[in-house]
Amino acid sequence: MEKLFFIWFYFKVYPTFDLAGFLFDLDRSQANRWMHRLKPLLADALGAELALPKRKLTSIEEFVLAFPEVKQVILEGTEHPV
Known part of the structure; x- marks a missing residue:
């Protein structure tokens, strides 16, 4: 049950593995392994019901079809130390 809650929580919140590990009393590398x-x-279980949102888009055209209401997108690709 804990692993089920972990993966649901992970996809709802997208925490860092440090935070996920802290919240579930795991080492960050163990949190990473659990997620993978x-x-x-989870994809097999929910994919059969078509309940998972699409996570990867391969073109701008695909993005526009998926999100027709979006008129402007801002991308920020610079890495910043935390």
């Missing part, structure tokens, strides 16, 4: 192991299981 549980993600396909």
Whole structure:
């Protein structure tokens, strides 16, 4: 049950692995492993019901079709130290 809640929480909040590890009493590397192991299981379970949103778009045209109400997009691609 804890792993199920972990993966639901991860996709709802998208915390860093440091925060996810802290909240679930895991090491950050273990939180990373859990996410990568549980993600396909969740996709299999929810994908059959078409309940997962699409996460990857491959073109601008695909973006426009997915989000026709969006008129302006701002991308910020600079990495900043935290």
